[in-house]
Amino acid sequence: MTLKTFIEKLNIVRPEEISICLDEEKNVLFLRYKNTLYQEVVPERPFPISYPEFVILKDSKGDDICSIKDIRKLDDKSRASLEKLLDTLYFIPKILKIIRLEATGDRFEWETETERGKRTFTTRGRRSILFLGNKMVITDTDDNLYQVEDIGALDEKSRKIIQSTF
Amino acid sequence: MEEDEPPNNLPSDVTALVRRLMEKDEVIVRFLLSDIDEKGNFNDQWLVITTKRVIAVNPATKHLIDVPLQIVRSAKAKDYVGNGELILETVVGPKRLLRFSRRYVEDFRRAAMFIDAMANKKITVNGKSIWNGDYWVKHKEYKKRQVLRWLLSYLKPNWVSLALSLVISLTTVGLSLIPARLMGILLDEVFPSSSNPVGNPRLLLFIILGLLGTYVANSLLGVARSYTLARLGQKVTYSLRVSFYRHLQSMSLSFYDKFSSGRIMQRLISDTQTVQWFLSFGMQTLIISILQILGIGFMIFTINPRLAVIALLPVPVILLGWPSFRKRSRRLYHRNWRRRADVSSLLWSTVPGTIVVKTFVKENFEFRRFVEKMKDLFRASLDSTKLNLKFFPAISFVTYMSTILIWWIGGSDVLSGALTTGTLITFISYISMFYGPIQTISNQFPQIQSSITSAERIFEVLEMESDVKEMPESRAFDFQGKIEIENVDFGYDPYVPVLNNINLTIEPGEVIGIVGPSGSGKTTLTKLLMRFYDPTKGSIRIDGVDLRKIKLQSLRSQIGVVLQEPNLFYGSIAYNIAYAREKAEPEEIVAAAKAANVHEFAMDDSRPLKYDTNVGTGGSRLSGGERQRVAIARAILSDPKILVLDEATSSVDTLTERKIHEAMENLVKGRTTIIIAHRLSTLRKANRIVVMQDGRIVEVGTHSQLMKTGGLYSQLYNAQFEKERAMESDIDGLLAK
Numbered sequence: 001m002t003l004k005t006f007i008e009k010l011n012i013v014r015p016e017e018i019s020i021c022l023d024e025e026k027n028v029l030f031l032r033y034k035n036t037l038y039q040e041v042v043p044e045r046p047f048p049i050s051y052p053e054f055v056i057l058k059d060s061k062g063d064d065i066c067s068i069k070d071i072r073k074l075d076d077k078s079r080a081s082l083e084k085l086l087d088t089l090y091f092i093p094k095i096l097k098i099i100r101l102e103a104t105g106d107r108f109e110w111e112t113e114t115e116r117g118k119r120t121f122t123t124r125g126r127r128s129i130l131f132l133g134n135k136m137v138i139t140d141t142d143d144n145l146y147q148v149e150d151i152g153a154l155d156e157k158s159r160k161i162i163q164s165t166f
Numbered sequence: 167m168e169e170d171e172p173p174n175n176l177p178s179d180v181t182a183l184v185r186r187l188m189e190k191d192e193v194i195v196r197f198l199l200s201d202i203d204e205k206g207n208f209n210d211q212w213l214v215i216t217t218k219r220v221i222a223v224n225p226a227t228k229h230l231i232d233v234p235l236q237i238v239r240s241a242k243a244k245d246y247v248g249n250g251e252l253i254l255e256t257v258v259g260p261k262r263l264l265r266f267s268r269r270y271v272e273d274f275r276r277a278a279m280f281i282d283a284m285a286n287k288k289i290t291v292n293g294k295s296i297w298n299g300d301y302w303v304k305h306k307e308y309k310k311r312q313v314l315r316w317l318l319s320y321l322k323p324n325w326v327s328l329a330l331s332l333v334i335s336l337t338t339v340g341l342s343l344i345p346a347r348l349m350g351i352l353l354d355e356v357f358p359s360s361s362n363p364v365g366n367p368r369l370l371l372f373i374i375l376g377l378l379g380t381y382v383a384n385s386l387l388g389v390a391r392s393y394t395l396a397r398l399g400q401k402v403t404y405s406l407r408v409s410f411y412r413h414l415q416s417m418s419l420s421f422y423d424k425f426s427s428g429r430i431m432q433r434l435i436s437d438t439q440t441v442q443w444f445l446s447f448g449m450q451t452l453i454i455s456i457l458q459i460l461g462i463g464f465m466i467f468t469i470n471p472r473l474a475v476i477a478l479l480p481v482p483v484i485l486l487g488w489p490s491f492r493k494r495s496r497r498l499y500h501r502n503w504r505r506r507a508d509v510s511s512l513l514w515s516t517v518p519g520t521i522v523v524k525t526f527v528k529e530n531f532e533f534r535r536f537v538e539k540m541k542d543l544f545r546a547s548l549d550s551t552k553l554n555l556k557f558f559p560a561i562s563f564v565t566y567m568s569t570i571l572i573w574w575i576g577g578s579d580v581l582s583g584a585l586t587t588g589t590l591i592t593f594i595s596y597i598s599m600f601y602g603p604i605q606t607i608s609n610q611f612p613q614i615q616s617s618i619t620s621a622e623r624i625f626e627v628l629e630m631e632s633d634v635k636e637m638p639e640s641r642a643f644d645f646q647g648k649i650e651i652e653n654v655d656f657g658y659d660p661y662v663p664v665l666n667n668i669n670l671t672i673e674p675g676e677v678i679g680i681v682g683p684s685g686s687g688k689t690t691l692t693k694l695l696m697r698f699y700d701p702t703k704g705s706i707r708i709d710g711v712d713l714r715k716i717k718l719q720s721l722r723s724q725i726g727v728v729l730q731e732p733n734l735f736y737g738s739i740a741y742n743i744a745y746a747r748e749k750a751e752p753e754e755i756v757a758a759a760k761a762a763n764v765h766e767f768a769m770d771d772s773r774p775l776k777y778d779t780n781v782g783t784g785g786s787r788l789s790g791g792e793r794q795r796v797a798i799a800r801a802i803l804s805d806p807k808i809l810v811l812d813e814a815t816s817s818v819d820t821l822t823e824r825k826i827h828e829a830m831e832n833l834v835k836g837r838t839t840i841i842i843a844h845r846l847s848t849l850r851k852a853n854r855i856v857v858m859q860d861g862r863i864v865e866v867g868t869h870s871q872l873m874k875t876g877g878l879y880s881q882l883y884n885a886q887f888e889k890e891r892a893m894e895s896d897i898d899g900l901l902a903k
Contacts, residue, residue, distance in 0.1 A: 003754060006761045029794055056756070130778075137775065
């Protein structure tokens with residue numbers, strides 16, 4: 001089988017084919033797709049960092065219903081509902097500014113300003129920092145995740161801190 | 167290795183001996199030199215082929231073996247350890263003709279084929295002798311380009327900065343000559359003396375200002391020079407590394423078989439660094455020192471030729487000792503290099519293999535091995551130090567002696583009034599400046615020598631050519647997927663055949679299983695298909711086009727390979743799947759991953775970053791079964807026309823194995839596929855099964871055909887059958903739950 005047949009199985013939908021609405025209490029989604037209403041739908045992000053726009057929707061039994069290539073192209077309401085839920089399921093705040101980074105051997109103390117406010121955390125070991133192209137993912141000692149969306153877009157001082165450390 | 171070239175003329179004494187045997191209409195057709203005589207010593211012995219006979223001649227001992235072609239049935243070059251023998255099969259039995267060292271194996275193989283063809287009347291020689299040179303193997307000629315000249319070729323694109331730095335260097339050397347001159351003027355004209363009782367106080371100010379100006383200019387130019395030369399060195403090192411790495415990537419696998427990764431890495435990383443030291447610092451000092459020697463040499467001759475000659479007395483001594491010193495030093499530094507490479511090779515093999523070392527509790531053993539190597543390196547380095555200490559202090563001593571001589575003779579001249587004090591002081595300070603650069607060169611010589619060694623090592627690799635070359639007429643096209651393998655012979659060592667006369671045609675879309683005991687040549691055959699190596703004989707064609715005429719990029723991008731031990735790179739799961747295609751869309755990655763059963767473990771809750779999870783160096787953070795599946799996903803994504811699956815031998819649990827099988831089945835559908843199977847159950851879906859043994863194809867057919875014939879396949883199958891059946895029922899039981 002060629003790759004094409006496997007891609008067809010993913011069921012990639014056009015943005016206008018679906019509408020999504022959030023079930024705030026259960027923290028799941030309602031999905032209307034091809035005249036069917038699905039309840040308790042859960043979104044999954046296969047590439048939370050490198051391609052966060054790509055989302056797979058799963059039904060309550062855990063089977064895949066369909067995939068959305070770019071959630072930013074959905075209608076406003078659907079998009080807002082989906083993003084709100086994704087924000088809970090994938091909480092990876094973006095670091096806007098690195099105020100201080102102190103390295104003592106294997107241990108790094110970070111003082112940062114994220115899109116969700118100031119945050120100080122500790123990482124340990126080279127493995128806790130992952131570079132994906134121009135992006136950077138940091139896992140702290142408690143398994144919290146942070147990301148730098150574009151190292152090149154950071155302010156001068158933060159960039160210098162990263163460059164002089166890694 | 168010019169001595170390996172086959173000779174193009176038959177020596178007259180050989181011709182004379184052979185002529186006596188030959189009839190009137192007989193002509194010498196070919197001849198060939200061997201390096202082992204009839205007693206087994208290294209001496210010349212000739213093989214001469216005429217239109218009517220084959221002769222072995224030793225011109226020194228007049229030993230002759232004459233075999234008429236009429237009685238020859240076949241000829242064969244037999245391989246032994248370290249030598250070989252040409253044997254003629256005749257109507258009266260085998261005739262051992264002559265021996266040859268392995269240097270000429272290829273030549274004598276051809277000779278045997280040629281005699282064979284002549285004996286069987288496949289070729290007729292029309293009475294004209296043929297020029298020898300065309301026929302025998304062309305041994306590789308190594309261009310003996312001077313390493314330094316080659317290094318300079320890297321400097322060429324940067325000639326502007328090179329010229330600039332030379333001009334600056336020249337100026338600084340000139341400037342450095344001024345202070346001593348000023349000192350002479352100070353002593354002779356500014357200070358009061360018998361001829362000039364007042365002195366010249368006003369001149370003092372000029373001298374001070376002149377000195378100040380000189381030093382300011384010198385410092386500024388010094389900075390400029392260091393910068394231009396350092397930048398130049400770094401630029402050259404950069405292009406050296408880049409071209410070296412590009413060259414490495416272009417080399418065929420046989421190159422990597424010969425060199426350990428440690429040695430390649432040492433060349434790429436530390437050798438280029440040493441060369442950079444030379445280019446940006448060593449060369450700079452060398453140039454300046456030489457300019458200083460020339461400049462000062464000129465100055466002292468203008469001041470006082472008689473004293474200058476005395477000053478140059480040590481030069482012949484240095485020139486005489488230099489060549490022998492350099493020769494020994496070169497040898498020692500190359501040994502140092504090898505010992506250092508031994509250490510890094512050891513580290514490259516044991517550090518990544520730590521788990522094995524620990525498993526077998528070999529820490530102490532490895533430690534001792536390391537210490538041994540370090541001791542060797544220590545001793546080697548000490549030897550070169552000792553050599554340097556023998557040579558350079560001797561030179562210093564000779565130069566000091568000549569300085570003493572100048573003090574003595576010059577001093578007497580001043581006393582007699584033939585020389586002014588100022589001139590003598592100027593002269594003596596020039597002399598001390600003259601020996602300065604010589605000292606500098608001596609001190610830096612060890613580093614210069616070691617960087618030349620490094621340069622030679624890099625050069626050595628750059629001079630090598632890939633065994634697998636693209637022909638100029640090679641082309642790219644879309645494959646249908648038909649594979650024809652015709653009369654293929656191959657050996658990694660050309661004389662130890664791994665594949666023997668392989669013939670196989672595979673239709674587009676056909677699934678072929680290859681089975682056989684390990685070492686039977688299964689994997690090698692697929693390596694030839696990828697053109698990692700070229701067959702020594704015969705040809706492989708895809709859609710009727712010889713592999714050698716297909717662009718490598720086109721060939722390899724249309725053949726997907728899943729190896730036994732898949733290689734994953736440091737990076738995310740997504741990166742590893744998309745390795746075959748840089749700009750893969752996310753849905754392509756997910757689709758391939760799902761088909762290969764990667765999706766389920768990539769999306770596992772234990773992996774918060776999902777496909778963006780790093781797999782670690784070599785995929786170490788995934789299990790063996792997971793790595794295998796990532797490799798399959800990679801192959802699915804690349805959507806190849808032809809697929810080669812080397813089934814993993816490593817045992818995974820039965821459920822994982824089933825997952826892998828599912829993945830493989832998804833991959834195989836609709837492609838020309840070659841599966842190297844270790845579990846025969848994999849082969850039920852194969853259209854045909856090829857059974858290999860000792861580098862030959864021994865059986866071809868479908869499963870049921872082969873079972874009927876009761877050959878090797880049925881034996882292998884029956885042996886595994888019981889085990890397989892037990893396992894199958896296990897899985898079914900598990901799945902039913």
